[in-house]
Amino acid sequence: LALLLAQINPHFLYNTLDTIVWLIESGEIDGSVKMVASLSSYFRFSLSRGKNVITLQEEEQHIRSYLEIQQMRYRDLMDYEIDIPNQLKNYVLPKLTLQPLVENALYHGIKNRRCKGLIRLTGKEEEGCVILEVTDDGRGMDQERLNGIRASLTDIKQEGFGLRTVHQRIQILFGTEYGLSIESTPEIGTKIIVRIPMQTSDKEIAT
Secondary structure, eight states, X not given: OHHHHHHHHHHHHHHHXXXXXXXXXXXXXXXXXXXXXXXXXXHHHHHGGGOSEEEHHHHHHHHHHHHHHHHHHTTTTEEEEEEOOGGGTTBEEETTSSHHHHHHIIIIIGGGSSSOEEEEEEEEEETTEEEEEEEEOSOOOXXXXXXXXXXXXXXXXXXXXXXXHHHHHHHHHHOTTOEEEEEEETTTEEEEEEEEXXXXXXXXXXX
8 A cells, every 4th residue: 555655646646736737827816716626636546544444435535536626637638527326435445445546547548548537436236245446548458467456456467556456455354256357448448347346334354
């Protein structure tokens, strides 16, 4: 988790501060205020009072702040939708499960398009599990590339530190029947599926 935070936060912070400065210099005061508020919310949830496991509601608020910032940065490039039913929001998952998945959707999917793209985060209950899906309609991957990304979830010699870390943290916490799976079609887009148990926050979890 510390390595993941070290990888995500500095780069994201510097780029966001650059955008805030640009907004202020351009006279877009309302936009800069909104971005500062989203940035504050983002880092407040990143810290999460030292917790490594948080509720899906907290994780959703964190990812919403992230996407609000990125939408302001890439206003002509991306839109986003979040649709997680309220009845799922008390279930728990490792902190920073969704942010690396959404970041991949933006930088490896949407930014490789020649037109505006959409990132969707959805949640549902399926066979006694919580299923979260991060979908983009970006460039997608051919079968060879997809096989490599799937292999990276368990092979430290492969690229894909962010996805592998998320996958392994879920499995350490909940068991090997849970984790990530990936689907992708060239020129159609990519879907990353997160499977976690319906574990509520009032139950003890070894962390």
